[in-house]
Amino acid sequence: MEKKAAVIIPALNPDEKLVNTVKDVRKIWNGPVVIVDDGSDMQTRGFFQQAEQMNCTVLRHCVNLGKGRALKTAFNYCINTWPNILGCVTADADGQHTAxxxxxxxxxxxxxxxxxxxxxxxFEREEIPTRSKWGNKVTCMVMRLLCGVNVSDTQTGLRAVPLEFMKKLMNVTGERYEFETNMLLETQAQKVPLREIAIETIYIEENRRSHFRPLIDSVRIYALFLKFIFASLSSSVVDIALFSALVWTLKPFVIEGYIFAATVLARIASALFNYIVNSKAVFQKEMGRKTMLKYFALCIVQMCMSGLLVSAFYRLLPYSEVTVKICVDVLLFFISFQVQKRWIFS
Structure with a gap:
């Protein structure tokens, strides 16, 4: 086929909105349309049959595997069927996206x-459901502050994905809604530019038919952030506990520099612990000489900044050494996440 795109629509227990979307698309688009039946109930099979009658390809999962898996199934089919395809456009089956x-x-x-x-x-429109409006705002803020991904709609299912990026996404983790967030994160690792176009905002029945589960799927979406925070907090506990013990031990004997000395010794122990946890559990990268050297270079810089800033602010502020250190390290935490994600474990 000539180099064009395929339209992909994952669907779970759809209704007539899927058929209406396909009808409208077929009025203006004669390219391939691939629909994934993600383990839908038998009583909805008729809607997929109507789509097949409109020259759509229907791929089926025997059980519900999730939106992420459905998209990967469609990616794999498109890449194998049309090796020279330009890419694909993913859309939802619930009528939220116009032809x-x-x-x-x-x-x-x-x-x-x-x-x-x-x-x-x-998302500034009044008819937007509250859970969607605030869910998107929080996710956008987290993505921007912690990952440097600046987009206005993190949850949109309408996306145009180029061919080479489709291939990369086949190995990206996430079987359900978290896959779409991981897709945004992967644009940084693969240096894929992001583009936005404004679309019509449609919410039918206040989005009651959405299969997005705010609590469960949000936990999956924020899994990377939560794991990094847990690793950092546990390392901070080790760091601050050792720092406190060393300050108590060294202060009577070392007149000058006891804060800096305590910072260095505590950071060496906590850094080794943090490196192992981050490489194995958070970013899931193999521990190697290059990443270890990069990580400990970051630790040295961060350790020096912590020691110098704590020493400086302790002289200026009426707080204890431990209190000042906690405040300084919270700031350094956000900087460290960006450096580790973009440079060390990218």
Missing amino acids: QDIFRCVCALEENPKSLVLGCRD
Whole structure:
């Protein structure tokens, strides 16, 4: 086939909105449309059959495996069936995405064949459900502050994905909604540019048919952040406990520099603990000489900054050494996350 995109629609227990979306798409788009039946109930099989009658390919999971797995199934099919495909446009089956916006994403991919294009909604509109509005705001803030990914709609299912990025995404973790967040994070690792286009904001029945589960899926989405915070907090406990013990031990005997000495000794022990936890549990990278050297270079810089800043602020502020250290290390925590994600464990 000529180099064009495929439209991918993952679906779980769809209704007539899936059929209406396909009808509208077929009025303006004659390219491939791939629908993934992600373990839907038998009574919804008729909607998929209607889609097949409109020249759509339907792939089936015998059980529900999640949106992330459904997208990977479709990616694999498209790459194997059309090796020279330009990429794909993913859309939802619940009627939130118009055929015009889907086609606009196809055109945007043709204009930006190496970029991940996001169809972004306007979350300032009054009719946006509260859970969607605040869920998106919180996720956008977390993505921007902790990961440096600056997008206005992290939860959009309307995305244009270029071919080479599709191949990379086949090995990205995430079987359910967390896959879409991991996709955004992966743009940094693969240096894939991000583009946004404004789309129509549609919420039918206040999005009651959405299969997104705010509590469960949010935990999955924030898993990377939560693991990093847990690793850092546990390392901080080791660090501060040792620092406190060393300050208590050294202060009577060392007139000058006891804070800096306590910082150095405590940081060596906590840094080794933190490196092992981050490489194995958080970023899931093999421990090697290069990453270890980078990590300990960061630790040396961070240790020096901590010691110097704590010493300086302790003289200026009416607080104990431990209190000042906690405040300084919270600031250094955010800086450390960015450095580790982008440079050490990227």
